[in-house]
Amino acid sequence: xxxASNKRNPYRVPENYFEDFSAKMRQRISExxxxxxxxxxxxxxxxxxxxxxxxxxxxxxxxxxxxxxFVVQPRLERQNAEALAAAExxxxxxxxxxxxxxxxxxxxxMIDEISLDDLxxxxxxxxxxx
Amino acid sequence: xxxxxxxxxxxxxxxxxxxxxxxxxxTDIMNTYQxxxxxxxxxxxxxxxxxxxxxxxxxxxxxxxxxxxxxxASITTWLYRIATNESIDFxxxxxxxxxxxLSEMDDYLVNSFTGDPWFDGDAAEQKLQEAILTLxxxxxxxxxxxxxxxxxxxxxxxxxxxxxxxxxxxxxxxxKKVEDFLRQSVKLS
Numbered sequence: 001x002x003x004a005s006n007k008r009n010p011y012r013v014p015e016n017y018f019e020d021f022s023a024k025m026r027q028r029i030s031e032x033x034x035x036x037x038x039x040x041x042x043x044x045x046x047x048x049x050x051x052x053x054x055x056x057x058x059x060x061x062x063x064x065x066x067x068x069x070f071v072v073q074p075r076l077e078r079q080n081a082e083a084l085a086a087a088e089x090x091x092x093x094x095x096x097x098x099x100x101x102x103x104x105x106x107x108x109x110m111i112d113e114i115s116l117d118d119l120x121x122x123x124x125x126x127x128x129x130x
Numbered sequence: 131x132x133x134x135x136x137x138x139x140x141x142x143x144x145x146x147x148x149x150x151x152x153x154x155x156x157t158d159i160m161n162t163y164q165x166x167x168x169x170x171x172x173x174x175x176x177x178x179x180x181x182x183x184x185x186x187x188x189x190x191x192x193x194x195x196x197x198x199x200x201x202x203a204s205i206t207t208w209l210y211r212i213a214t215n216e217s218i219d220f221x222x223x224x225x226x227x228x229x230x231x232l233s234e235m236d237d238y239l240v241n242s243f244t245g246d247p248w249f250d251g252d253a254a255e256q257k258l259q260e261a262i263l264t265l266x267x268x269x270x271x272x273x274x275x276x277x278x279x280x281x282x283x284x285x286x287x288x289x290x291x292x293x294x295x296x297x298x299x300x301x302x303x304x305x306k307k308v309e310d311f312l313r314q315s316v317k318l319s
Binding site for chain 1: 147152153156157160161164165168169172173176178182185186189190193194195196197198248249250251252255256259277278
């Protein structure tokens with residue numbers, strides 16, 4: 001077939017051209033060895049393959065650190081602060097209770113003891129020439 | 131009876147990769163498609179002797195690289211692609227050879243068939259061939275493949291490694307130019 005559409009073809013070929021062509025080409029290809037099929041290209045192992053596990057561990061550690069710094073630690077600090085405040089409040093309540101149970105004479109006795117301690121400290125300093 | 135037309139692309143690829151079957155299958159391919167490929171080449175290069183040389187080169191190249199045919203495109207697409215590239219290479223080298231003598235490559239081609247004993251078209255057919263030869267090379271290839279071979283655009287896209295949209299636009303422009311050329315020829319005659 002000269003063309004798929006069988007449109008008028010103004011070109012011609014010599015007589016028996018295609019028959020002779022087949023014979024001629026069979027002779028030619030029998031004398032030529034085809035090239036072997038190309039080997040499939042194996043992707044080269046890149047440095048990335050070796051770095052990947054190391055980077056994965058580093059990424060994991062970074063995530064843990066960020067979570068600890070921004071989430072866990074503030075929570076712990078908050079809990080500690082709450083516990084400290086609770087302890088201070090308890091001390092204050094106990095002090096208030098103690099104060100409420102002490103008489104004026106008990107207070108006076110406590111103040112004298114404190115003064116005596118300061119006196120002894122001053123004498124110590126004089127001995128040391130400080 | 132061609133056994134190639136009964137085989138799938140993959141079966142053809144497997145046969146060409148098998149040294150025991152390669153030559154028989156390839157001979158069948160040549161016998162089945164040589165005319166179709168010849169006329170594609172001939173319409174591009176015009177002269178029979180040039181088309182004959184290019185057709186031989188096409189099948190030699192196809193035979194040499196037959197083991198690398200993987201069946202992902204049809205056997206006709208594969209052959210058309212080789213033939214088109216061989217024809218373009220020939221036209222490029224001919225243009226370099228003759229450009230110092232002739233002002234345009236199409237002058238060479240037009241002169242090829244006006245004195246060629248293997249051209250027996252009447253005046254109208256000669257005008258049509260002249261019109262086609264005025265087209266830029268890529269447009270001429272697209273026009274021939276669509277007009278004469280009625281090749282689907284998706285297959286043409288694989289042959290010429292160009293998008294279907296670009297090919298449709300190219301054919302549209304080519305057909306318009308051919309039509310304008312013929313109208314002008316009628317006016318002047």
